[in-house]
Amino acid sequence: MxxxxxxxxxxxxxxxxxxxxxxxxxxxxxxxxxxxxxxxxxxxxxxxxxxxxxxxxxxxxxxxxxxxxxxxxxxxxxxxxxxxxxxxxxxxxxxxxxxxxxQFDEAERGFSFRFDGPLDMRMSRAGRSAADLVNELEETDLANLIYLYGEEHGSRRVARFICQARQEAPILTTLRLAQIVAKAIPARPQDIHPATKTFQALRIAVNAxxxxxxxxxxxxxxxxxxxxxxxxxxxxxxxxxxxxxxxxxxxxxxxxxxxxxxxxxxxxxxxxxxxxxxxxxxxxxxxxxxxxxxxxxxxxxxxxxxxxxxx
Missing domain, CATH: 3.40.50.150 (Vaccinia Virus protein VP39)
Incomplete structure (x- = not known):
């Protein structure tokens, strides 16, 4: 550690x-x-x-x-x-x-895609989780959230990929969400991880x-x-x-x-x-x-x- x-x-x-x-x-x-x-x-x-x-x-x-x-x-x-x-x-x-x-170092908290864990992100362990937002929001609302709080210019593409993936099975883990975002926004080796801004947006929204x-x-x-x-x-x-x-x-x-x-x-x-x-x-x-x-x-x-x- x-x-x-x-x-x-x-x-x-x-x-x-x-x-x-x-x-x-x-x-x-x-x-x-x-x-x-x-x-x-x-x-x-x-x-x-x-x-x-x-x-x-x-x-x-x-x-x-x-x-x-x-x-x-x-x-x-x-x-x-x-x-x-x-x-x-x-x-x-x-x-x-x-x-x-x-909090980032505890996989079970779901803040980071460095570890696979439940898609949670709740600081107080109460209220709606990141998984709730990812699986329940309408595509447009999800795209707006990712753009507003993550400043992700590819937010609409990310939201579309998320909504397509959740039709196959609910998105419940950090690793699965990170993989979906990475498919939506391929990164060059020198870039930050493609899921960074999406995870930031969800964390900010979950915890207001x-x-x-x-x-x-x-x-x-x-x-x-x-x-x-x-x-x-x-x-x-x-x-x-x-x-x-x-x-x-x-x-x-x-x-x-x-x-x-x-x-x-x-x-x-x-x-x-x-x-x-x-x-x-x-x-x-x-x-x-x-x-x-x-x-x-x-x-x-x-x-x-x-x-x-x-x-």
Missing amino acids: SDARHIPVLLAEVLDALDVAPGKTFIDGTFGAGGYTRAILERGGEVLALDRDPTAIAAGQRLVAEAQGRLKLVETRFSQMEQAAAGEKFDGIALDIGVSSM ELDELSQALEASERVLKPGGRLAIVTFHSLEDRIVKKFFAERSGRGRAASRLLPGEVAPPEPTFTLRPPQPVAASDAEARKNPRARSAKLRWAEKLPSPAEEK
């Missing part, structure tokens, strides 16, 4: 962005294998860690015991951080968006990842103290665009009263300020050591005293 699963991406950069120090309180919204949380604890911080995956929660109990009261681990979605915070305000929030290496991210960004605005930091690591353009847009909107609002047109209402004051340069990418050394870091981007901002938008 690769050591990469134990290495949190952009760890030093995230810790610096959060300004971790003894006595400060943090939310790790994507606990996973506990990499960010452990590093924050080692620097003297206190952590409310969240994860929707019951396997991660169970595995994290040892770290809870070691932390001796400085770590609370809650099974919930990071979009629900405000409820988990229960009125408390925090000095920093860290979010590592996407699937952890731990983009909606979760948008809700978490809005919740963070209400949970952070003035001066608190929000640090987010993303791994593909769909996530990064959401984060970039949120920070741009929340840091660029406000307009001088003298420049308003008659009857025009001033927009809310900015709630975040950005610290350039952004985004922050992994160093060449980290990318060589941990392949997961190659596509990672860190964006972060500091909370201003202005009140958050109301729900």
Whole structure:
């Protein structure tokens, strides 16, 4: 098993962005294998860690015991951080968006076509699985899903091949789906695997990842103290665009009263300020050591005293 699963991406950069120090309180919204949380604890911080995956929660109990009261681990979605915070305000929030290496390495979770396993992809082990979507969606809906969430330009051809194959037998395993997609989109040796984008699309749809991210960004605005930091690591353009847009909107609002047109209402004051340069990418050394870091981007901002938008 690769050591990469134990290495949190952009760890030093995230810790610096959060300004971790003894006595400060943090939310790790994507606990996973506990990499960010452990590093924050080692620097003297206190952590409310969240994860929707019951396997991660169970595995994290040892770290809870070691932390001796400085770590609370809650099974919930990071979009629900405000409820988990229960009125408390925090000095920093860290979010590592996407699937952890731990989940990719477990064939039974169905996230990866590197191993043959059930076509599942559910982080919380509840709700509709990837197999449900692949076998039940109409061809047009399936094609749209693969194009929207996977940015797969051959989505219509992929959907057609999937629908033809499922008429012979239900598509229930990762290997069978990967083989079907590979037939639909033959790849050259230097290309990524043809099924990469389709698997990404199904995972995002199954876990409502983009909606979760948008809700978490809005919740963070209400949970952070003035001066608190929000640090987010993303791994593909769909996530990064959401984060970039949120920070741009929340840091660029406000307009001088003298420049308003008659009857025009001033927009809310900015709630975040950005610290350039952004985004922050992994160093060449980290990318060589941990392949997961190659596509990672860190964006972060500091909370201003202005009140958050109301729900």
